[in-house]
Amino acid sequence: MKRMSGRRYLPGEVRQFNTLLEMLHQTADTYGSHLAYMYRRDPGAHVHYRTYGEFIEEIECLATGLIQMGLSDKHIGLLSENSYEWAVIYFAVANGVGVIAPFDAKLPSIEIGNLLNYSDVEAIFFSPKQLPKVVEAAKNSDIKYFICIDTMKSKNKKLKIPDDKRFIRYSDIRQRGATALAGGDDSFKQKEIDVDAPAALIFTSGTTSMAKGVMLSMRNLCANVMSATGSIEAFPGERVLSVLPLHHTFETTAGMLTPLYYGCCICVNDGLRHLAANLMEWSINILIAVPLLIENIYKRVDKGINESGKRNMINLMRPLARTMRSVGVNANRRLFRSVLDGLGGALRMIVVGAAATDQEVIETFSDFGVEFYQGYGLTEHSPIIAVTTKSNNVVGSVGPPLDKVELMIDDPVSYGDPTGEILVRSDSVMIGYYKDPEATAEVITDTGWLRTGDLGYLDESGSLHITGRSKSMxxxxxxxxxxxxxxxxxxxxxxxxxxxxxxxxxxxxxxxxxxxxxxxxxxxxxxxxxxxxxxxxxxxxxxxxxxxxxxxxxxxxxxxxxxxxxxxxxxxxxxxxxxxxxxxxxxxxxxxxxxxxxxxxxxxxxxxx
Missing domain, CATH: 3.30.300.30 (ANL, C-terminal domain)
Known part of the structure; x- marks a missing residue:
C-alpha cells in the first residue's frame, strides 16, 4: 500500500475563497475591465464581448430574478450547448439561489425526461435548440418553470415559445432582477451559503453503468480550483477556447472556473467544425481537450507538413530543438513558427483529460513549443485528481496529485505488482450520490477515502500511472x-x-x-x-x-x-x-x-x- 500527498508546484500563494462568486469578485477587483467572455450566436456572425464586471452584473440580475420567483433553495436544471449564458446560470444558481443540475444536451428526450424527474428540479433553463425535447418533457411534468434562454437565439431563426404559462424567457427574469436590484433588493447578495450543502448535481456519463447523480458542495468546487492552481498556470488576458461540453466537470473546472480564477478570457467555440478557424481567428493560448480532439488536430498539422514539403527539414529540426531545450535554450517556438501559425500562432498550452493520449502526439506538440499536460480526474472528485506539471512531466503518467490531495494505492492485483485500486482523499471528494446512500457507502470509506474504481500505480517521482478500470479488468x-x-x-x-x-x-x-x-x-x-x-x-x-x-x-x-x-x-x-x-x-x-x-x-x- 503506497500513499502520497500532493503539493504546489508553482511559486506564490493561492488566493483563498469560500464561494465561486467570491473568487470571481476577487478577479474582477483586479481585472474588472478585462474580457471574461467572447462568443457568437452563429459561426461567422458578430462577436460579443463581456468584461468581468459585466459578467458579475448579469449573474446578480439573474439570481435576484430567480429568488423573486420563489426558486430559492430549489433544484434548477440546465439543458444547453456551451454559451456565455450557461456560465451566468451556473454561477447564479450555485452561488446562492439553489442547486444547479446541468444535463447533457445530446441526450434523447426520454432520458432527459427521466433525469428531470429523478433530479427533482422545479425549473429548467434550456437553449432554443433544446425546445422540442423540453416541450415533450413538459407534457408529463410537475416542473414549475421552463425557462428559454432566448438570448441564445440565432438572428436568422424565429423563436416560438409554447403558449403555456410555465414557459418563460431568460431575458425577462434577468430584467426582473435588474429592476429589483435597482430598487434596493439585496436578497442574493446577502444570502448566506452553506459551503457543505449541495451546490451542483452532476450526472456521470455512465461509461460502465447507469449514470449516477453526484452531489458537489461549494467547498468541493472551490477546493478543486485552488488545488489545480498549484499545478497549472495561466495568465491574465490569455484566451482559452471552450470546446468540451460544460455539463462535464472537467470542462467546468479546467475550462471555466480555473481560467476565471486567473483572469483569462474564455472564447466559446463555434462548433467542432469551426475549431481550426477559432484557433486562428481568436489567437487561442490555451486549449482544454480530450485525446480524440487533439489527435484530430495533430493529423491536420501532420497533413499540412506533408503538403508543405518540409517533412525532412522538420524531422531534422525536432531532435535539435529537444537538445537545445535540455540545456536551457528554448528556441522551439521560433524554429517551428510556421507550424504554430497554422494553429493561430499563440497556442501555448494544451491540457488533456478523460483518457490517455498517444505519446507521439504529446512529443510532437512539445517539440513545437506547446506545453502539453495530461490530467486525471473523476466527477466524484470535482473532478481533477492529478496532472502533469512543467517540473514533473513523466512520460505515460498523469502526473502527481494536486496540492492538498492525498492518493493511496490499495489492494495490489498480484504479489510484487505495484498496481492497485486508486483511492483519493481531499476536500474535493463529493458529498455522495443523490438518493443513493448505499452506492455512496460503497465508494467512500469511513475515513473519507474515495474508491475511484481505477487501477494504477505511483512511480518513484510521485507520478500516477493509470492502467485501467477495475470493472473492465x-x-x-x-x-x-x-x-x-x-x-x-x-x-x-x-x-x-x-x-x-x-x-x-x-x-x-x-x-x-x-x-x-x-x-x-x-x-x-x-x-x-x-x-x-x-x-x-x-x-x-x-x-x-x-x-x-x-x-x-x-x-x-x-x-x-x-x-x-x-x-x-x-x-x-x-x-x-x-x-x-x-x-x-x-x-x-x-x-x-x-x-x-x-x-x-x-x-x-x-x-x-
Missing part, C-alpha cells in the same frame, strides 16, 4: 489480469484505426480469450484495396506485430472491425457496456461466435444456418 482462467485500456492504446496506434474496445470472451474450452473490435476509417488505411478481406489481412498483420510485444497472456486471440461509429459519451469515451451489447447482438444475429467472425467486418457477417 479481464481476469484470465490462470488468475492473471489484463487491462483493456493498455491493449487498446497499442491498437489505436495502427494507421487507419480510430478507436478500439477490448474484452474477455470464454471459448469452448472455458478459457478466456482476449478479443477486440477495431473502429476503422477506410480513407486513412494505407492499403490500395479496401475490400473487407484485405482490411482484415492488414489489421491481422498489425495485431500479430502487437502480440509480439505483449506477454503471452495479453495476446489478442480474435478481432472484428467496423467502419461505423461506436457509442460514445460526450467526452468521446467509448461506452463499453453499450458497445459490448451491440457486438453481442450482431454476433448472435449472424449465429456466430467471435472466433468464427475473426478478422471480419462485424456489420457484414453472413448469417449461418
Amino acid at each position: 479481464i481476469v484470465l482462467t490462470n488468475g492473471k489480469k489484463a487491462f483493456p485500456e493498455e491493449i487498446e492504446m497499442y491498437l489505436n496506434m495502427i494507421p487507419g484505426v480510430v478507436d478500439s474496445i477490448v474484452w474477455g470472451e470464454r471459448n469452448a474450452r472455458d478459457a478466456v480469450d482476449i478479443c477486440a473490435q477495431l473502429q476503422i476509417r477506410p480513407s486513412e488505411l494505407p492499403i490500395p484495396d479496401k475490400s473487407d478481406e484485405d482490411i482484415g489481412t492488414y489489421l491481422e498483420s498489425y495485431i500479430q506485430f502487437i502480440n509480439k510485444k505483449m506477454p503471452r497472456f495479453k495476446m489478442i486471440k480474435q478481432f472484428v472491425f467496423t467502419d461505423e461509429e461506436m457509442s460514445r459519451t460526450t467526452t468521446m469515451k467509448v461506452r463499453r457496456h453499450i458497445e459490448s451489447e451491440v457486438i453481442r447482438n450482431k454476433l448472435e444475429a449472424a449465429g456466430m461466435t467471435v472466433r468464427q467472425a475473426n478478422g471480419m467486418n462485424i456489420n457484414r457477417l453472413q448469417k449461418r444456418d
